[in-house]
Amino acid sequence: MMTHSMKSPFLFIVFLILAIRLNAQINVLHYDETTGFDHNTRSQSFNLFTTLGNAAGYNVTQDSDGSAFTINNLANYDLVIFSNTSGSNGLNASQKDALEWFVDTKGGSLMGIHAASDTYRHSSANGGNTGQWDWFAETLGGSVQQNPNHTSSNHVATITDLVVHPILENMSFPWIKEEEYYYWENGYLHNDIVPIFEVESTGNNSYDEARPMGWVKIKDNGAKVFYTALGHKQGNFTGDFPQFEQLVEDAVLWLIEKCPSDVVETGTYNSGTTLLIQSENYISSDAIVASGANIDYNASSYVELKSGFSAQFGAVFMARVDGCGN
Numbered sequence: 635m636m637t638h639s640m641k642s643p644f645l646f647i648v649f650l651i652l653a654i655r656l657n658a659q660i661n662v663l664h665y666d667e668t669t670g671f672d673h674n675t676r677s678q679s680f681n682l683f684t685t686l687g688n689a690a691g692y693n694v695t696q697d698s699d700g701s702a703f704t705i706n707n708l709a710n711y712d713l714v715i716f717s718n719t720s721g722s723n724g725l726n727a728s729q730k731d732a733l734e735w736f737v738d739t740k741g742g743s744l745m746g747i748h749a750a751s752d753t754y755r756h757s758s759a760n761g762g763n764t765g766q767w768d769w770f771a772e773t774l775g776g777s778v779q780q781n782p783n784h785t786s787s788n789h790v791a792t793i794t795d796l797v798v799h800p801i802l803e804n805m806s807f808p809w810i811k812e813e814e815y816y817y818w819e820n821g822y823l824h825n826d827i828v829p830i831f832e833v834e835s836t837g838n839n840s841y842d843e844a845r846p847m848g849w850v851k852i853k854d855n856g857a858k859v860f861y862t863a864l865g866h867k868q869g870n871f872t873g874d875f876p877q878f879e880q881l882v883e884d885a886v887l888w889l890i891e892k893c894p895s896d897v898v899e900t901g902t903y904n905s906g907t908t909l910l911i912q913s914e915n916y917i918s919s920d921a922i923v924a925s926g927a928n929i930d931y932n933a934s935s936y937v938e939l940k941s942g943f944s945a946q947f948g949a950v951f952m953a954r955v956d957g958c959g960n
Contacts, residue, residue: 660692660890662713667698669721670763673749678871679717686883692890703729708736712890713743716750716774718865722766724753730767737773743858743889744773747882748816748865751778756822772824775849775861779821785836787814787866792834793847797906799830801850801860801884807831809877814866817841827851827861828908848881850888852910856932860885903927903949923949932956 664683666676680696687694692712695702703725708714714736725733736742746753751774757765761780771777778784785791793809795802815833819841829846836842848862862881864870870878897911899919905926911917913933920940923929925948931937937953945951 660713661711662687662692662694662715662886662890663702663708663711664694664696664715664717665698665700665702665719666696666717667700667719667724668749669723670752671720671749673718673720673866673868675718675865675868675871678868679747679865682871682879682882683715683717683886686879686886690883690887692886700725700729703732705732705735708732708742709740711736711742713745713886715745715747715886716753717747718749719753720749721752722754722763725767730769734769737853737857737859738855741853741855741857743860745859745882745885745889746774746861748814748863749778750774750861751776751816751821751863752783759822760820771822773853773859775824775827775851775859776818777822778816778863779819779841782817782841784817785813785815785842788812789815789836791815791836793831794834795831796846797828797830797908798904799850799907800888801848801881802830804880804884805877811864811875811877812867813847813864815847816863818845819843824851850908852908856910856912858889860889897933899931903929917953919943922946923951925949927951930954 662683664680666679676698684694737744754767754770755764755777756771757768759777759779790810790812793811795807815836827849828851829849831848832844832846835844847864851859864878869875894913895915897913897917899911899917899921902922902924905924908928910930910932916935916938917931917933918938918940920942923945925946928950931953933955936955
């Protein structure tokens, strides 16, 4: 179990283990345009994220037509959520350029829910409507396969966690959930995603084998991505599935988390843990990086590895002074 200690002259609002610095307004864009299958969850999803934002202190704006996707406008946002978007005809060329700028240049965070992976499907995926904007699938992390896309919409299966991650700290596993479980075998999965939970086998076909239903990735510039294939029914956003609401609540908090001033790390990063720890000032650590863990310290002033710190054989550890977001 890791212990994180942060010192700052600013006020912190703490949600269990997630500390979000809200000294500046955090803005979230909820994008829910569909040009393919429409799950009709846009109002329920927007209402849920608005409620979560009101409680946590961040602002949520809805966009159902792509008009918010300009560089000047996205410069004001910290996170863009693709909530059950679909199809390949939503954003025009300049709007696509704006999202690429937001993630790749500004370092903004991206979140995708369910049919977000049925949006701008990758050129290597099977079926139609592919290859119109591979950047999106490569950044989000995946494209659902076609024919078939998923299990029946009322399939009940067991979900298990794969790693220790802040997004999952308030979740209970195994998680038995009714869902429309996506298939990936003939779709596309990027090789840099870090799956954090998976569904058990859902049938007898090869594409039914246990597979990720949620993953994260952190780009080289510090931009964070979270995707979950869950979220088919409106009830996911209206109280029928409390664990789903907990999942997206903590996912947003992780995605908008800002660099603290000073960070002190202690304890053990267990195998399978992948973390980018950033600080606007320094990081001091006597932690143990276990074999199979992947830990990146990035401070603006200095990194101090104290007596007791160790990185075991088979661990990946980096300490650098590049500054937050680099």
